[in-house]
Amino acid sequence: MNMTELFKDQFAQLQAEDKDxxxxxxxxxxxxxxxxxxxxTVRHEEWKYTRIGTLFTKDxxxxxxxxxxFSAKDVDAYxxxxxxxxxxxxxxxxxxxxxxxxxxxxxxxxxxxxxxAKNEYSEIVSKHFGHSSDYLKDGINALNTAFVKDGxxxxxxxxxxxxEPVYIYNITDAAAENILAQPRSLIYLSENAQxxxxxxxxxxxxxxxxxxxxxxxxxEKDARFEYCKIQNDSANASQVSTTHIRQTGTSYVNAIxxxxxxxxxxxxxxxxxxxxxxxxxxxxxxxxxxxxxxxNHTIVDNVMPHCFSNELYKGMMDENSTGVFNGKIFVRQPAxxxxxxxxxxxxxxxxxxxVNTKPQLxxxxxxxxxxxxxxxxxxxxxxxxxxxxxxxxxxxxxSMLLVGFASDILDKINLPHIRTYVDHLVAxxxxx
Amino acid sequence: MLTIxxxxxxxxxxxxxxxxxxxxxxxxxxxxxxxxxxGKSTLASVLAGRQDYEVTEGSVEFLGKELLDxxxxxxxxxxxxxxxxxxxxxxxxxxxxxxxxxVNEIRKYRGxxxxxxxxxxxxxxxxxxxxxxxxxxxSRSLNEGFSGGEKKRNEIFQMAxxxxxxxxxxETDSGLDIDAIRIVSNGVNKLRSKDNAVLLITHYxxxxxxxxxxxxxxxxxxxxxKSGTKELAxxxxxxxxxxxxxxxxxxxEVSIAEKH
Ligand SMILES: Nc1ncnc2c1ncn2[C@@H]1O[C@H](COP(=O)(O)OP(=O)(O)OP(=O)(O)O)[C@@H](O)[C@H]1O
Ligand SMILES: [Mg+2]
Numbered sequence: 001m002n003m004t005e006l007f008k009d010q011f012a013q014l015q016a017e018d019k020d021x022x023x024x025x026x027x028x029x030x031x032x033x034x035x036x037x038x039x040x041t042v043r044h045e046e047w048k049y050t051r052i053g054t055l056f057t058k059d060x061x062x063x064x065x066x067x068x069x070f071s072a073k074d075v076d077a078y079x080x081x082x083x084x085x086x087x088x089x090x091x092x093x094x095x096x097x098x099x100x101x102x103x104x105x106x107x108x109x110x111x112x113x114x115x116x117a118k119n120e121y122s123e124i125v126s127k128h129f130g131h132s133s134d135y136l137k138d139g140i141n142a143l144n145t146a147f148v149k150d151g152x153x154x155x156x157x158x159x160x161x162x163x164e165p166v167y168i169y170n171i172t173d174a175a176a177e178n179i180l181a182q183p184r185s186l187i188y189l190s191e192n193a194q195x196x197x198x199x200x201x202x203x204x205x206x207x208x209x210x211x212x213x214x215x216x217x218x219x220e221k222d223a224r225f226e227y228c229k230i231q232n233d234s235a236n237a238s239q240v241s242t243t244h245i246r247q248t249g250t251s252y253v254n255a256i257x258x259x260x261x262x263x264x265x266x267x268x269x270x271x272x273x274x275x276x277x278x279x280x281x282x283x284x285x286x287x288x289x290x291x292x293x294x295x296n297h298t299i300v301d302n303v304m305p306h307c308f309s310n311e312l313y314k315g316m317m318d319e320n321s322t323g324v325f326n327g328k329i330f331v332r333q334p335a336x337x338x339x340x341x342x343x344x345x346x347x348x349x350x351x352x353x354x355v356n357t358k359p360q361l362x363x364x365x366x367x368x369x370x371x372x373x374x375x376x377x378x379x380x381x382x383x384x385x386x387x388x389x390x391x392x393x394x395x396x397x398x399s400m401l402l403v404g405f406a407s408d409i410l411d412k413i414n415l416p417h418i419r420t421y422v423d424h425l426v427a428x429x430x431x432x
Numbered sequence: 433m434l435t436i437x438x439x440x441x442x443x444x445x446x447x448x449x450x451x452x453x454x455x456x457x458x459x460x461x462x463x464x465x466x467x468x469x470x471g472k473s474t475l476a477s478v479l480a481g482r483q484d485y486e487v488t489e490g491s492v493e494f495l496g497k498e499l500l501d502x503x504x505x506x507x508x509x510x511x512x513x514x515x516x517x518x519x520x521x522x523x524x525x526x527x528x529x530x531x532x533x534x535v536n537e538i539r540k541y542r543g544x545x546x547x548x549x550x551x552x553x554x555x556x557x558x559x560x561x562x563x564x565x566x567x568x569x570x571s572r573s574l575n576e577g578f579s580g581g582e583k584k585r586n587e588i589f590q591m592a593x594x595x596x597x598x599x600x601x602x603e604t605d606s607g608l609d610i611d612a613i614r615i616v617s618n619g620v621n622k623l624r625s626k627d628n629a630v631l632l633i634t635h636y637x638x639x640x641x642x643x644x645x646x647x648x649x650x651x652x653x654x655x656x657x658k659s660g661t662k663e664l665a666x667x668x669x670x671x672x673x674x675x676x677x678x679x680x681x682x683x684x685e686v687s688i689a690e691k692h
Contacts, residue, residue, distance in 0.1 A: 383522050390505075390594065391509055403524065404525040
């Protein structure tokens with residue numbers, strides 16, 4: 001059976017099984033959008049350098065079953081340092097699993113999305129769920145929504161500061177068969193609330209996994225949202241991972257993405273600044289080898305005046321790896337006094353590695369400060385010689401230069417446990 | 433300690449060093465002077481092992497080993513130090529971290545155990561005081577945004593930390609204020625002993641008032657064309673390089689005449 005047929009069957013099955021869900025109508029709409037858009041090909045402007053069609057020629061197990069024999073013990077292999085003082089949310093094969101998750105902060109509300117859709121949060125859900133599809137008009141985004149069933153809803157009440165970070169583990173069990181996992185979450189920070197999320201991805205087993213994730217975040221007035229995504233999955237794991245953040249009030253956002261491994265990895269990171277005086281920081285570090293492909297698409301949409309955004313993505317590409325950076329900045333007509341900065345810097349460590357980088361500024365206001373820049377270069381030979389001339393062997397000197405290059409991104413990771421963890425992953429990658 | 437014989441080196445098709453000879457013994461301080469573009473920094477780079485330069489002829493013996501066969505880090509391990517004319521900026525790497533790695537890698541090369549944190553700190557404090565460098569400078573990214581003088585002082589600080597057998601200092605005095613010259617010279621003089629040697633590359637006689645050389649050489653057009661004592665530096669200061677150029681031209685005319 002081809003993929004389209006399979007999705008059709010699976011969709012019918014899901015709608016039949018889960019027909020009373022509030023999400024049923026949303027799914028219906030998304031599935032017809034999916035059929036209309038189809039899987040993006042390289043002819044799609046936003047997918048020019050990332051070929052994901054091949055991922056859909058694989059035979060994926062039904063993505064809605066959600067059944068797993070994963071135990072808490074099995075999760076241990078994937079826990080992040082500091083987890084004993086953190087909230088832990090576990091997704092297995094794209095479905096949120098209550099019994100494997102631990103909520104430690106008393107002010108943190110975590111619900112199944114379907115549940116939130118019908119209780120006191122229904123208004124928030126209907127208002128904000130699916131907003132990312134206004135920005136990402138492709139079959140991949142629609143596919144996730146078409147199959148949404150057991151996502152999560154995270155809510156932080158007014159003036160509540162969640163001290164313990166939220167660790168989200170996206171685990172795919174590809175021990176027996178190819179898996180398509182589609183995690184979904186909606187996160188709401190009320191006025192003056194604060195939340196920190198750290199997210200990782202892991203695949204068990206050697207069959208192929210494909211994760212198509214969407215996280216939508218709403219940040220109200222005076223709230224503070226900090227996010228760190230660590231992508232260090234195996235070479236048989238691909239993903240499209242969307243983080244769509246709306247700053248509905250004057251607020252602060254910090255999003256860091258560290259991408260170290262995976263087959264094809266595509267990140268869509270969007271920040272929509274819908275209130276004046278918003279501040280957003282977007283950082284990315286990608287360090288790839290083998291045949292892996294990393295694609296970072298970002299959108300910073302300045303809708304209101306006086307917003308500030310700073311975007312810095314840095315890449316180190318080794319062996320046959322390929323990279324894409326596409327950074328869009330929109331400045332709408334009312335968004336006067338916008339300050340928007342963007343920079344993408346790359347080091348190619350092998351002759352076979354490559355990067356396509358493209359800034360895209362669309363400015364409709366006249367009184368703005370925007371800058372962008374991108375560089376693609378080799379490792380600094382002068383620097384290497386300088387270090388070697390001080391007695392430092394070439395291999396160590398190279399990794400010192402690379403760690404130095406990455407350091408201004410790594411320095412942005414606030415949680416000491418996570419910083420140490422990422423440092424360790426980077427050192428491991430450098431072979432130290 | 434160092435014997436350079438008939439050294440020829442260049443880059444791509446450009447010949448820069450054209451049969452250079454020089455001998456430095458332990459305990460000596462040598463100064464090399466010469467016009468811009470003569471090949472002074474090239475000589476320093478070739479000795480330190482920079483790959484861009486191709487050695488086409490000649491040999492360099494350093495403490496009984498063929499220097500040209502060694503990787504740059506091995507040369508450092510053997511006791512060679514180059515103070516760069518233009519120290520390189522390294523983003524994201526602190527001087528402290530850098531020097532610590534360098535000290536311990538050199539120790540490893542020599543089969544010694546790494547210095548523990550306490551011993552390293554003690555040594556660092558001592559050398560910082562000697563070079564009048566403060567902690568904040570050393571915790572910043574290596575040379576990044578350092579002033580010209582700070583970079584040069586940092587070079588000599590590194591030298592003091594690595595305690596080399598032979599220090600080659602390429603225009604370390606350029607860009608230094610009067611106090612800094614004194615500090616840097618003091619640092620170099622502290623290193624002087626009967627077992628060590630220094631090769632100073634400089635344009636200014638002034639430095640040689642502080643670090644008094646045993647020999648002064650003139651490097652011109654890829655060769656040492658004249659050697660003498662510190663009086664030669666005074667003579668150069670007074671007359672410029674023209675008198676040397678004239679001498680050479682006369683020599684060449686003579687040799688051409690002899691051939692005919
Ligand atoms: N990487 C290079 N590529 C091309 N030419 C070079 C290179 N390095 C040096 N040269 C040339 O070789 C010659 C010698 O340069 P070098 O830097 O050794 O001179 P120097 O004696 O140190 O001069 P200065 O007193 O100005 O520092 C110069 O003509 C220079 O342009
Ligand atoms: Mg020079």
